[in-house]
Amino acid sequence: MSLLHYINAFFSDGAHWHGYDGIPHRLAEHLQYSFTALGIAAAIGLPLGLITGHTGRGGNALALIATAARALPTLGLLVLMFIWLGIGETPVMIPLVALAVPPILVTTYEAVRTADPAPVDAARGMGMGPIAVLFQVELPMALPLILSGVRSATIQVVSTTAIAAYVSLGGLGRYIFDGLYQRNYEIVVGGAALIALLAVAMIGVFYLVERLVVSPGVRLRRR
Structure with missing residues (x-):
């Protein structure tokens, strides 16, 4: 059977849209884990x-x-935390947070550090204090790059949160792990497709967020 056949069979089966193991419930779990970690x-x-x-x-x-955080193996760290802390969301949150912090932290640092110095110097010349300069001048200019770091972290986390099912939690990864155990490849492919679609949807969400929160002048300046 082709991938398209598996995908069509998964999404057209009404049983996959209702109940505890239904797509809406698993999607809600997946988003909860992802956004908590983010x-x-x-x-x-x-x-x-x-x-x-x-x-x-x-x-x-x-x-x-x-560099150290990116070198950590996510699944290996999950297993270690599960053995150490036991069942619960905490063993899942630790590797997901470790995955998300580096792109947010480094991109925010670089975005503020490389902000156009001319407006910053002008603001200081007008007597603005360090906090005012940071939040009223540097942050608005750095916002597009900061959002790109948050977007990168979001896509990585949304794509990796499937590991929660490895330690008996829910989320879309439940379809992949349960499907592999049952040798039900329709469920495996369907779960993988849902995670891929969710990651793509996050790109669209951040495009809209950038249009809403970034100043038009800053957007034009980047072009």
């Missing part, structure tokens, strides 16, 4: 990136942290 990662990465980018200090330390 929220924690953003709470860590954004403030650190803004502060270090504004001061211009700590770039080498950030690069070291990012």
Whole structure:
């Protein structure tokens, strides 16, 4: 059977749209895990990136942290956390947060550090303090690049959250792991297709977010 046949069979089966194992419920679980991890990662990465980018200090330390975090094997870290902490969401959150922090942290740092110095110098010349310069001048100019880092982290996390099913939690990964165990490749392909579609949807969401929150002048300046 072809992939298209498996996909069509999966989505056309009404049983996959209802109940605890239905697509809406599994999708909601997947999004919950993903956005929880992204929220924690953003709470860590954004403030650190803004502060270090504004001061211009700590770039080498950030690069070291990012390199170390990216080198961590996500599935291996998940298994270690599961053995150490037991069943629950925490063993899943740790590897997902470790995956999401580096792109958010490094991109935020670089975005603020490389902001156009002319408006920054003008703001300081007008008597604006460091906090005002950061949030009223540097952050608006850096916002497109910061959003690109958050978008990258979101796509990575949404695509990787399937590992939650490996330790008996829910989410779209449930279709992949259960399907492999049952040798039901219709479910496996359907689950993989849902995760791919969700990742693509996140690209569209961030395109709309950028159109809404980034100043038109900043968008034109990037072209």
